[in-house]
Amino acid sequence: MSIPAREKVGLLSGNEAIARGAFEAGVKVASAYPGTPSTEILENFARYPDVYAEWAPNEKVAVEVAQGASMAGVRALAVMKHVGVNVAADPIFTASYTGVRGGFVIVTADDPELHSSQNEQDNRHYAVAAKIPMLEPSDSWEAKEFTKLAFALSETYDTPVFLRSTTRISHAKGAVRLEEASESSLAPGFVRDPAKWVMLPDNARRRHVIVEERMRAMAAFAEEFEGNRIEWGDRDLGVITAGVSYQYVREVFPDASVLKLGMVHPLPSRLIREFAAGVSRLVVVEELDPHIEMHVKALGVSVQGKEIIPIVGELSPGIVRKGITGQGVPVRPFAVLPGRPPNLCPGCPHRGLFFVLNKFKVTVAGDIGCYTLAALPPLKGMDTCVCMGASLGNAFGIEKALGKAALGKVAAVIGDSTFLHSGVTPLIDIVYNRGFTTVIILDNRTTAMTGAQENPATGRTLMGKATRRLDLAALCRAVGVDHVYTVNPHDMAQTEAVLKRELFREEPSVIITEAPCVLLPDHRKKKRPVYEVIPDLCTGCMACSKLGCPAIEWVPFTPDEAVAAAKAPSQKGMARINPLLCDGCNQCPPLCKFQAILEIKD
Amino acid sequence: MKGARGNVFLAGVGGQGALLASEVLGEAFLIGGYDVKKSEVHGMAQRGGAVTTHLRYGPKVFSPLIEPGSADLLVAFEKMEALRFAHFLKPAGAAVVNAQEIMPPSVATGRERYPENIAERLAEVTPNLYLIDALAAALSLREVRAVNMVMVGAASHLLPLPETCYLEALRAHLPERIVEVNAKAFHSGRALMAPRGAGR
Numbered sequence: 124m125s126i127p128a129r130e131k132v133g134l135l136s137g138n139e140a141i142a143r144g145a146f147e148a149g150v151k152v153a154s155a156y157p158g159t160p161s162t163e164i165l166e167n168f169a170r171y172p173d174v175y176a177e178w179a180p181n182e183k184v185a186v187e188v189a190q191g192a193s194m195a196g197v198r199a200l201a202v203m204k205h206v207g208v209n210v211a212a213d214p215i216f217t218a219s220y221t222g223v224r225g226g227f228v229i230v231t232a233d234d235p236e237l238h239s240s241q242n243e244q245d246n247r248h249y250a251v252a253a254k255i256p257m258l259e260p261s262d263s264w265e266a267k268e269f270t271k272l273a274f275a276l277s278e279t280y281d282t283p284v285f286l287r288s289t290t291r292i293s294h295a296k297g298a299v300r301l302e303e304a305s306e307s308s309l310a311p312g313f314v315r316d317p318a319k320w321v322m323l324p325d326n327a328r329r330r331h332v333i334v335e336e337r338m339r340a341m342a343a344f345a346e347e348f349e350g351n352r353i354e355w356g357d358r359d360l361g362v363i364t365a366g367v368s369y370q371y372v373r374e375v376f377p378d379a380s381v382l383k384l385g386m387v388h389p390l391p392s393r394l395i396r397e398f399a400a401g402v403s404r405l406v407v408v409e410e411l412d413p414h415i416e417m418h419v420k421a422l423g424v425s426v427q428g429k430e431i432i433p434i435v436g437e438l439s440p441g442i443v444r445k446g447i448t449g450q451g452v453p454v455r456p457f458a459v460l461p462g463r464p465p466n467l468c469p470g471c472p473h474r475g476l477f478f479v480l481n482k483f484k485v486t487v488a489g490d491i492g493c494y495t496l497a498a499l500p501p502l503k504g505m506d507t508c509v510c511m512g513a514s515l516g517n518a519f520g521i522e523k524a525l526g527k528a529a530l531g532k533v534a535a536v537i538g539d540s541t542f543l544h545s546g547v548t549p550l551i552d553i554v555y556n557r558g559f560t561t562v563i564i565l566d567n568r569t570t571a572m573t574g575a576q577e578n579p580a581t582g583r584t585l586m587g588k589a590t591r592r593l594d595l596a597a598l599c600r601a602v603g604v605d606h607v608y609t610v611n612p613h614d615m616a617q618t619e620a621v622l623k624r625e626l627f628r629e630e631p632s633v634i635i636t637e638a639p640c641v642l643l644p645d646h647r648k649k650k651r652p653v654y655e656v657i658p659d660l661c662t663g664c665m666a667c668s669k670l671g672c673p674a675i676e677w678v679p680f681t682p683d684e685a686v687a688a689a690k691a692p693s694q695k696g697m698a699r700i701n702p703l704l705c706d707g708c709n710q711c712p713p714l715c716k717f718q719a720i721l722e723i724k725d
Numbered sequence: 726m727k728g729a730r731g732n733v734f735l736a737g738v739g740g741q742g743a744l745l746a747s748e749v750l751g752e753a754f755l756i757g758g759y760d761v762k763k764s765e766v767h768g769m770a771q772r773g774g775a776v777t778t779h780l781r782y783g784p785k786v787f788s789p790l791i792e793p794g795s796a797d798l799l800v801a802f803e804k805m806e807a808l809r810f811a812h813f814l815k816p817a818g819a820a821v822v823n824a825q826e827i828m829p830p831s832v833a834t835g836r837e838r839y840p841e842n843i844a845e846r847l848a849e850v851t852p853n854l855y856l857i858d859a860l861a862a863a864l865s866l867r868e869v870r871a872v873n874m875v876m877v878g879a880a881s882h883l884l885p886l887p888e889t890c891y892l893e894a895l896r897a898h899l900p901e902r903i904v905e906v907n908a909k910a911f912h913s914g915r916a917l918m919a920p921r922g923a924g925r
Contacts, residue, residue, distance in 0.1 A: 465774035677835035
């Protein structure tokens with residue numbers, strides 16, 4: 124790549140580049156559910172002119188909406204994180220059979236190293252399993268170019284196309300060439316074609332034959348595709364690689380021969396054989412599973428892969444060097460320090476709920492969101508976390524296993540957006556199958572963990588439009604829950620009273636803890652009190668520390684310091700509230716038996 | 726000058742604006758005519774956790790990640806975070822460190838102590854340590870959120886770009902109404918470094 128004039132180049136993240144590519148490709152409809160590391164794609168796409176972008180309740184819906192738009196002849200995009208593809212797999216596998224009309228691209232943003240995920244599955248397997256071609260860019264530049272290419276391929280070969288990103292592509296910035304948007308040559312409109320769109324067995328059988336023909340044609344294309352290229356160098360070492368791993372290989376072995384794959388399914392067998400024949404030592408460098416390696420081995424080509432390159436976690440230049448040369452670079456030992464894990468924010472409403480819930484010593488089936496951080500000390504308020512919506516089914520299953528003994532012993536905890544994503548159907552199961560599960564919906568008026576996205580319960584859309592706000596309590600009543608109560612989680616006495624009653628109720632109940640996320644602009648603009656610890660009154664009992672609020676700091680004393688501060692020599696320290704961090708939530712003052720926490724008055 | 730290449734490692738605590746600072750730095754290098762790559766992790770890390778950015782510039786950059794032992798400059802927004810990532814520095818690398826201390830949960834709840842002698846331990850790692858009070862500089866502008874631009878200003882003293890690149894980048898990345906206070910923060914950061922004669 125040569126860098127063109129400054130005004131035509133932007134410094135874009137992979138996600139911004141994918142959004143730009145979709146805009147330049149003339150995409151009209153895009154749907155997604157937020158999920159790290161994919162979220163910024165739709166947020167950025169929504170800002171372009173003349174496009175429609177939406178947050179769907181979940182990834183399955185997002186794929187179905189995008190597919191519908193494709194059926195109607197416009198280019199359409201569905202975006203999700205890797206585990207979102209699990210949710211969306213049902214329509215995806217059959218979209219492979221129906222094919223497309225307007226170009227249809229599905230972005231899967233994988234998360235090797237689990238920076239913000241519950242597993243590190245390798246979604247290249249989905250391309251193979253669903254028989255859908257997959258492109259994999261290696262930086263922002265390619266992310267934009269490949270997005271545009273994906274739409275062209277989709278229409279040419281009548282197939283959905285996967286675009287795979289990873290955290291280090293999505294959240295790395297690099298130079299990107301900016302071009303104009305192009306208009307689609309297709310006329311919008313749904314054309315009736317039951318043999319293509321109605322997947323009754325008889326039609327689907329015929330479509331399967333077409334799918335196999337298509338994948339053979341795609342494999343032939345892969346041999347000629349310029350994104351699959353051999354960079355001949357020193358022939359002693361030849362590396363086959365794709366995605367961000369290519370950059371690490373080039374960084375560490377600038378002189379090696381490299382087969383750089385831009386399409387990871389289907390793979391170019393002839394090109395691989397040609398490359399293998401031209402080098403003395405052949406290595407595959409890929410993150411996670413041996414996807415390319417298995418293909419190379421199936422060709423009968425001898426190659427090194429996962430025996431020298433880790434299967435767990437993401438790669439780095441150092442890991443690639445050590446794998447291939449066997450030699451690491453000596454590095455200073457790093458300092459052993461107190462860890463700095465993420466934490467619930469000061470003033471987070473979730474903290475109040477978990478503090479109270481801890482008193483009941485119940486098993487807490489948890490879910491995916493900011494509140495999952497409550498699993499960490501000191502709250503340690505969560506016992507399970509599997510996937511979006513799993514808390515309700517897990518809690519109900521525990522209850523069915525234990526029978527009556529589970530009464531008052533189990534609760535499910537789930538966020539508002541996660542509940543709407545996939546918590547409604549298990550709630551129906553609980554009602555339908557005569558359970559008594561207590562479900563707590565933490566309604567903080569946003570999809571907080573991914574950076575405050577709108578959802579059906581916020582009353583606003585991704586495009587910034589006001590919309591009908593989903594009524595969580597009414598929804599729960601409508602599926603048959605008779606006991607639905609709303610509490611303010613900052614008011615821990617009220618929350619405790621309601622929990623005490625509902626945990627032991629022999630019927631399903633839903634408790635909605637309602638208080639806005641402290642990161643929401645409306646909350647930040649509000650004038651809030653700031654609290655302080657009166658040093659003379661603090662006995663160092665640490666009752667407030669048990670909240671785990673980042674604003675409450677522990678000041679340790681030596682016996683001499685304690686005496687100097689007019690305390691008993693046995694007092695180990697005292698609490699202090701950092702005024703820069705205090706959000707004024709008023710959770711801690713009632714916890715202090717000595718009334719040492721007071722509001723600062725100007 | 727444009728033949729120069731370098732690795733800048735930024736470390737801070739979620740909420741300190743380290744990511745925005747890295748945006749401005751990255752944009753400044755692009756304006757200055759360099760190829761740039763920059764990598765960071767969002768999501769969980771934003772909630773008060775450790776936040777890092779790898780920023781690399783040069784005629785052509787491949788890897789978006791900096792290897793341990795190869796950073797030319799460490800820009801740390803919090804004192805302990807400087808020590809946590811000091812192993813990324815080259816032996817002759819420099820560190821610009823905000824003296825601010827932010828307690829991690831284990832320290833705030835009394836289970837561990839905030840480490841002592843951090844400055845001394847950092848000085849063992851790098852001969853070029855610049856410990857500055859960016860929080861005080863930001864507070865003197867009555868804008869606690871400007872700590873990040875104070876740090877950018879301080880770091881700029883050790884980077885091969887003219888001041889105009891940073892100011893243009895700042896205007897490109899910030900809403901109009903806060904450009905002025907952030908430009909002031911940038912200059913106060915630069916001023917913090919100037920008396921030491923470290924500028925280039």
